[in-house]
Amino acid sequence: MIELRDVWFSxxxxxxxxKGINLKINNNVTIIMGPNGAGKTTLLKIISCLxxxxxxEVLIDGLNFWxxxxxxxxxxxxxxxxxxxxxxxxxxxxxxNVMYPLLIRGYSRENAKKEALELLNxxxxxxxxxxxxxxxxxxxxxxxxxxxxxxxxxxxIILDEPISSLDLEHRKRLEFNLKDLVREGRKIIIAxxxxxxxxxxxxxxIEIDQGQLSRExxxxxxxxxxxxxxxx
Amino acid sequence: MALIAEIIxxxxxxxxxxxxxxxxxxxxxxxxxxxxxxxxNRLTVALVGVLNALIGxxxxxxxxxxxxLFSSSGPLxxxxxxxxxxxxxxxxAILITPLIISLSYDVFHRAYSEYWETSITLGATSSQAFxxxxxxxxxxxxxxxxxGFSRAIGELGVALMVGGNIRGxxxxxxxTIALEVAKGNFEVALFxxxxxxxxxxxxxxxxxxxxxxxxx
Ligand SMILES: Nc1ncnc2c1ncn2[C@@H]1O[C@H](COP(=O)(O)OP(=O)(O)OP(=O)(O)O)[C@@H](O)[C@H]1O
Ligand SMILES: [Mg+2]
Numbered sequence: 001m002i003e004l005r006d007v008w009f010s011x012x013x014x015x016x017x018x019k020g021i022n023l024k025i026n027n028n029v030t031i032i033m034g035p036n037g038a039g040k041t042t043l044l045k046i047i048s049c050l051x052x053x054x055x056x057e058v059l060i061d062g063l064n065f066w067x068x069x070x071x072x073x074x075x076x077x078x079x080x081x082x083x084x085x086x087x088x089x090x091x092x093x094x095x096x097n098v099m100y101p102l103l104i105r106g107y108s109r110e111n112a113k114k115e116a117l118e119l120l121n122x123x124x125x126x127x128x129x130x131x132x133x134x135x136x137x138x139x140x141x142x143x144x145x146x147x148x149x150x151x152x153x154x155x156x157i158i159l160d161e162p163i164s165s166l167d168l169e170h171r172k173r174l175e176f177n178l179k180d181l182v183r184e185g186r187k188i189i190i191a192x193x194x195x196x197x198x199x200x201x202x203x204x205x206i207e208i209d210q211g212q213l214s215r216e217x218x219x220x221x222x223x224x225x226x227x228x229x230x231x232x
Numbered sequence: 233m234a235l236i237a238e239i240i241x242x243x244x245x246x247x248x249x250x251x252x253x254x255x256x257x258x259x260x261x262x263x264x265x266x267x268x269x270x271x272x273n274r275l276t277v278a279l280v281g282v283l284n285a286l287i288g289x290x291x292x293x294x295x296x297x298x299x300x301l302f303s304s305s306g307p308l309x310x311x312x313x314x315x316x317x318x319x320x321x322x323x324x325a326i327l328i329t330p331l332i333i334s335l336s337y338d339v340f341h342r343a344y345s346e347y348w349e350t351s352i353t354l355g356a357t358s359s360q361a362f363x364x365x366x367x368x369x370x371x372x373x374x375x376x377x378x379x380g381f382s383r384a385i386g387e388l389g390v391a392l393m394v395g396g397n398i399r400g401x402x403x404x405x406x407x408t409i410a411l412e413v414a415k416g417n418f419e420v421a422l423f424x425x426x427x428x429x430x431x432x433x434x435x436x437x438x439x440x441x442x443x444x445x446x447x448x
Contacts, residue, residue: 011272013274045349048353050349050352050353074355074357077352077353077355078355080353081353081354081355082353084346084349084350088347088349088350090347090350090364090367090368091367091368100354101354101355104351104354104356104360105355148354149353149354152355154355
């Protein structure tokens with residue numbers, strides 16, 4: 001479980017971006033919604049322990065991350081993986097990107113490459129395995145960043161707008177992949193604007209507005225809203 | 233023949249002094265700018281602003297300050313390094329420090345939120361993430377080094393005031409040119425100027441080449 005206790009965060013002194021967030025995340029899939037600039041990305045980076053709150057606590061499986069020693073910090077961090085809104089790929093090929101999390105965990109190049117290629121194959125994107133990062137479309141880059149994140153084995157997978165560049169076919173693939181991950185017992189946290197995508201994942205939906213939690217419901221309840229949008 | 237030999241000797245000395253100064257300056261400037269780029273507090277922003285302003289600091293002023301520091305009655309006089317190549321190296325390293333910090337700060341600041349964060353979240357230790365950051369910014373950091381080197385090899389104030397332009401010991405391009413002009417030897421001065429120009433423009437050609445490749 002990830003728990004936030006009275007979390008405050010600001011980029012500049014004059015404006016708080018998160019204002020006293022209290023949140024427990026333990027569902028298989030949690031979706032964060034909210035208007036542009038509401039603080040979704042900031043919240044996800046706090047959850048991922050990439051940003052340190054100005055005030056408040058972040059507990060990962062009961063341990064206070066920012067008070068942990070550096071060894072515990074590393075093992076807690078390895079339970080979490082965050083995928084940026086705009087995927088950040090390293091120099092080199094797709095497969096070398098996907099190998100990275102394994103290499104830093106001490107895998108041999110050979111084993112890392114084998115596993116990376118297997119994953120790309122399962123995801124149906126093995127045909128781009130040996131492309132350079134500047135030879136990918138936006139959607140392909142998004143899928144590669146996703147593959148690289150899940151191969152890390154992290155328990156909590158935190159995705160920021162993961163489908164913004166994906167076509168229908170690839171969205172479906174991603175949904176399948178997410179369902180697989182849930183079956184493996186991994187927890188998924190997603191920020192998205194896409195109500196249909198949110199609806200199709202059985203999820204707890206949390207809405208945030210101006211840095212505060214404003215509403216919480218289950219994804220089934222989105223259907224009435226979708227009705228309203230479609231038939232209005 | 234003797235003249236050619238001397239010119240070659242001066243060229244080699246200049247290259248060694250300025251590249252050593254660049255590396256020395258980088259040894260503190262790069263870690264400093266890396267730490268600055270990680271921090272988000274206001275003091276950092278102010279400090280970066282000050283460093284930016286210091287880029288244009290007059291070289292003779294630095295020369296003068298270091299002269300006072302290193303002269304036998306100065307606080308560091310006991311080191312006995314005034315009028316040695318070491319003094320020039322230290323002086324040039326200090327001279328280009330604001331330049332190297334500001335330029336590499338920009339590089340790191342942009343790369344930090346992307347590559348550092350990505351490596352860390354993928355499970356890297358701090359040193360693994362640092363290696364990744366350097367791998368990703370390598371080309372740009374080399375460009376920063378070369379810009380620093382160009383400024384160091386082309387400056388006169390520091391080399392003259394703390395080096396003293398001693399023949400066969402601390403004489404470098406710029407001090408020789410100044411001396412030859414003073415003596416009325418315009419041909420020698422022009423010839424040296426030409427070599428210096430070739431070195432500096434080769435450096436900037438390399439900079440442009442690396443800079444252009446950066447989007448890979
Ligand atoms: N690096 C930054 N420096 C200063 N302010 C920032 C920075 N990043 C975000 N902000 C501000 O913080 C607020 C929340 O930003 P955040 O990126 O978390 O929003 P978001 O909900 O993810 O928006 P979007 O739907 O557009 O992705 C915004 O007002 C934004 O302007
Ligand atoms: Mg966002």
